[in-house]
């Protein structure tokens with residue numbers, strides 16, 4: 001029997017970062033053991049047995065070997081199990097409001113990932129419009145529930161822990177798609193929220209440089225550590241370390257850098 005829960009995770013994964021943020025907010029980063037999985041290698045059969053064949057991470061294994069999947073479900077488990085200090089709202093109505101915002105994370109995540117993985121330049125405006133519409137929707141929600149504040153409520157809470165890792169991953173859109181929020185009133189509230197989320201001390205597990213370099217293959221259409229044609233290494237490999245690699249080319253529709261240009265081979 002383990003002496004604390006184990007989270008199997010891919011270090012740059014946004015869904016795992018949600019858990020790291022909530023534990024950091026609670027001052028309980030040591031309450032869970034994080035075990036790193038290399039997404040570019042075949043999955044350990046023992047872990048596959050535990051997950052009954054599914055490969056998506058994070059997965060939490062309790063001390064007595066029971067398995068919990070899905071980052072939002074694991075967040076709920078952490079919140080219930082390590083209740084003090086709370087990160088989720090306690091008041092039933094406020095909790096419902098928090099959940100309504102969190103319910104938007106799936107379409108938001110999907111729109112950003114489909115945008116970065118798009119390979120058809122003619123489709124760029126449609127992806128941009130779709131993501132902007134989702135940002136406007138979040139802006140409207142924040143204006144409705146806390147027009148003059150920064151956070152959804154009075155501080156960085158559960159909704160912020162869910163969205164911040166996505167705001168960080170979407171640095172790949174700034175870099176590879178030249179995407180930014182327009183400087184228009186329809187985005188002012190969500191921009192204020194996003195900037196405060198990005199700067200919060202409990203959410204500094206990854207950097208823009210790390211994300212831009214590791215997600216290069218997503219920008220060329222290959223997700224989850226898959227190998228692109230002509231390449232022998234994924235941009236998600238652990239070695240060489242991302243700090244030692246050059247910044248990838250930004251013009252993803254014109255240039256497809258190989259292993260050497262990306263600093264993936266010695």
Ligand SMILES: N[C@@H](CCC(=O)N[C@@H](CS)C(=O)NCC(=O)O)C(=O)O
Pocket residue numbers: 010012013014015039055056057058069070071072224
């Ligand atoms: N809905 C899941 C998504 C998890 C997910 O897609 N994780 C990615 C890493 S960021 C993954 O494990 N990819 C590898 C795979 O699916 O085999 C959650 O919220 O936990």
